[in-house]
Amino acid sequence: MRSGSQATDGDIVRAVLAGDRERYAQLVERYRDRYARYATRMLGSVDAAEDAVQDAFVRAYDQLAQCKEPDKFVGWFFLILRNRCFAERRRNRSSASLEAANDVAAVDRADGGAETAEQRRALQRALLELTPDQREVFVLKHVEGLSYSEIAERLSTSVPSLKMRMHRAYDRLREQLRDHT
Amino acid sequence: MNGHELHPLVKQLLDGDITLADLPAELRAEGEAAVRLLAGVDRTDVSIPAVTWRVMAKLERRRRRFAPWLLAPALAIAAALVLWLAPRTPAPASLVTVRFVLVAPDARQVSLAGTFNQWDPQATPLVRAGATGVWTATLTLPAGQHQYAFVVDGARWVPDPGAPAIDDGFGRRNSVLTL
Amino acid sequence: MITLLALPLALLSMQQGTGIAQRLTGRVPPQIASLVEELGTAASARGLPIDPLIEKAIEGSAKGVAPERVASALRLVALQLDTAAAALRDGGLVSDTLAIAAGEFAITAGLSGSDITALARTGANAAALTVGLRVAGTLAALGVPPAEDIGLVSVGLRSGEPVSALLSLPANVQSAMARGATPAQAAAGLARAAAAQAAHGPPPGHGGGHPHPPAPPHP
Numbered sequence: 001m002r003s004g005s006q007a008t009d010g011d012i013v014r015a016v017l018a019g020d021r022e023r024y025a026q027l028v029e030r031y032r033d034r035y036a037r038y039a040t041r042m043l044g045s046v047d048a049a050e051d052a053v054q055d056a057f058v059r060a061y062d063q064l065a066q067c068k069e070p071d072k073f074v075g076w077f078f079l080i081l082r083n084r085c086f087a088e089r090r091r092n093r094s095s096a097s098l099e100a101a102n103d104v105a106a107v108d109r110a111d112g113g114a115e116t117a118e119q120r121r122a123l124q125r126a127l128l129e130l131t132p133d134q135r136e137v138f139v140l141k142h143v144e145g146l147s148y149s150e151i152a153e154r155l156s157t158s159v160p161s162l163k164m165r166m167h168r169a170y171d172r173l174r175e176q177l178r179d180h181t
Numbered sequence: 182m183n184g185h186e187l188h189p190l191v192k193q194l195l196d197g198d199i200t201l202a203d204l205p206a207e208l209r210a211e212g213e214a215a216v217r218l219l220a221g222v223d224r225t226d227v228s229i230p231a232v233t234w235r236v237m238a239k240l241e242r243r244r245r246r247f248a249p250w251l252l253a254p255a256l257a258i259a260a261a262l263v264l265w266l267a268p269r270t271p272a273p274a275s276l277v278t279v280r281f282v283l284v285a286p287d288a289r290q291v292s293l294a295g296t297f298n299q300w301d302p303q304a305t306p307l308v309r310a311g312a313t314g315v316w317t318a319t320l321t322l323p324a325g326q327h328q329y330a331f332v333v334d335g336a337r338w339v340p341d342p343g344a345p346a347i348d349d350g351f352g353r354r355n356s357v358l359t360l
Numbered sequence: 361m362i363t364l365l366a367l368p369l370a371l372l373s374m375q376q377g378t379g380i381a382q383r384l385t386g387r388v389p390p391q392i393a394s395l396v397e398e399l400g401t402a403a404s405a406r407g408l409p410i411d412p413l414i415e416k417a418i419e420g421s422a423k424g425v426a427p428e429r430v431a432s433a434l435r436l437v438a439l440q441l442d443t444a445a446a447a448l449r450d451g452g453l454v455s456d457t458l459a460i461a462a463g464e465f466a467i468t469a470g471l472s473g474s475d476i477t478a479l480a481r482t483g484a485n486a487a488a489l490t491v492g493l494r495v496a497g498t499l500a501a502l503g504v505p506p507a508e509d510i511g512l513v514s515v516g517l518r519s520g521e522p523v524s525a526l527l528s529l530p531a532n533v534q535s536a537m538a539r540g541a542t543p544a545q546a547a548a549g550l551a552r553a554a555a556a557q558a559a560h561g562p563p564p565g566h567g568g569g570h571p572h573p574p575a576p577p578h579p
Contacts, residue, residue: 001349021240021244022237022539024237024240025233025236025237025535028232028233028235028236028237029528029535032228032229032230032232032233033226033228033229035228036226036227036228036229037226037227039317040227041223046227046229046278046319047280047317049227049229050229050231050232053232053233054227054235054236056238057232057236058236058239061236061240085344102484105291116220116221119220120220120221120222120223121221122221123220123221123222123223124221124223134205137278141196142219143222143223143224145224145310148196150327163196166192166196167187167189167192170187170192170195170215170218171185171186171187173218174185174187174215174218175185177218189361208418230531232530232532233531233532234535234538237535237538237539238538238539241539294422296415296419297420298423299387299418300418300419300423301422302422306449325494326461326465326494328419338423343467345498345499345501345502345530346501347465347468347469347470347497347501348468349419349423350416350420350433350436350437350468351419351420351423351425351429351430351433353423355419356448356496357469357498357501359494359495359497359527359530360527
């Protein structure tokens with residue numbers, strides 16, 4: 001992949017702040033998918049993730065002047081999205097499960113496993129029963145594949161406190177999955 | 182603390198710090214059961230390309246202080262929200278999650294027919310979200326070229342108004358999905 | 361027990377037939393099935409893909425189209441496959457069935473043989489060209505005129521960008537159209553921007569792609 005052939009994030013941020021509004025689309029295009037999976041697993045449906053990411057980009061635009069390090073836009077943007085995910089009002093349980101079910105409903109066509117699809121639905125439902133903090137550490141580690149130290153750096157917290165959160169999450173997930181199968 | 186907690190070593194196993202082989206024999210079963218817990222982790226990439234134009238349109242709309250956004254002309258009251266995967270690392274068989282949406286408040290049933298399901302109008306029903314008349318279905322499809330259309334009330338073949346369309350050779354139009 | 365096992369095996373060998381017949385069984389009327397067999401066998405012998413024929417036959421039957429109309433649509437597909445293959449040969453690419461199928465799609469979308477040849481002449485490899493043809497057809501289906509369409513896709517193919525960049529062209533064009541550009545303007549604008557980037561080379565500093573995002577700004 002050719003690297004460095006595009007404007008840097010900092011260049012685009014500075015251009016937008018200087019009045020070239022249209023260039024914000026470049027940033028959106030560049031990063032709209034980066035956390036789409038994270039938002040989907042955090043909120044339980046692609047619908048909700050799309051709304052959250054859209055809102056986060058609009059908010060980031062509004063607060064662009066407060067982005068202290070324009071070349072690190074994406075990390076700053078992640079925190080805005082994260083806040084938006086945490087603030088998401090819990091949808092009523094039945095519609096969240098239905099959406100999680102719909103979103104994975106056809107996976108079994110390609111994977112060839114109705115059991116796999118059911119496992120995914122079950123885990124997604126169980127994830128939604130965790131606190132947002134617990135769900136987040138689980139998603140960042142087991143879905144996004146980050147290490148504890150990478151997560152700690154991103155969330156400005158410590159590895160031991162992340163592990164404590166995660167270990168509670170494991171127990172709660174196990175409880176949920178056992179009680180609902 | 183209740184008695185249902187996983188053993189700390191099993192938690193380390195889930196963390197990836199140790200392997201099953203490192204567990205003492207009496208914990209193996211619990212370890213294997215716990216690993217199955219992770220079997221439902223869905224790592225499918227999600228892509229939301231509609232966000233780009235929606236964000237820019239919202240910013241534009243606020244700037245001009247327009248009335249509520251009309252997603253499509255009154256006749257074609259549907260919007261396609263297509264989500265697709267741009268694989269970050271090349272995968273041998275790329276799968277893409279795609280969401281299909283049709284706004285059809287008067288329809289009694291809506292389904293999706295296309296090259297990915299042998300054009301069978303009964304294979305892939307859409308689900309209606311409450312009273313809003315928004316019908317959706319989400320499929321995971323292989324990367325490649327797909328054509329499709331919605332089938333309304335079992336009889337009316339309707340291309341997706343938000344998607345590129347081509348002649349189907351039979352006097353109608355098919356929608357195009359290029360993944 | 362042994363006879364029970366033998367029976368399914370016999371059925372299996374009976375069902376082998378040709379690959380074409382298997383895929384059409386129960387989905388198309390007999391006269392369409394024979395036409396597809398005939399066109400498909402001939403196409404296959406010429407190194408052309410048969411999937412477009414099979415899919416079109418299944419589509420027509422599923423839509424309840426009269427067999428005569430399905431038959432003429434099939435003959436058109438066969439003709440377009442030939443045109444696409446010839447256009448690719450003129451551009452230096454021989455016998456890649458996926459590329460030919462993609463070319464057939466591009467023709468259905470309104471592009472011509474010479475448009476296909478132009479894309480083939482960018483020198484892209486078969487895999488990239490296949491994606492390029494699919495994208496070109498999709499852009500045509502969005503209303504982008506052939507000149508701007510081929511112009512935009514050619515820039516992408518020549519620059520050696522990953523196929524994911526090509527695949528996002530239709531969405532980018534739609535974005536621009538949502539903001540008021542015509543399809544031609546949208547495509548031309550994107551092509552200019554891409555060509556400018558290609559010409560000016562890498563700017564100092566890092567680019568936009570990282571496997572993981574950088575750490576958040578420290579307070």
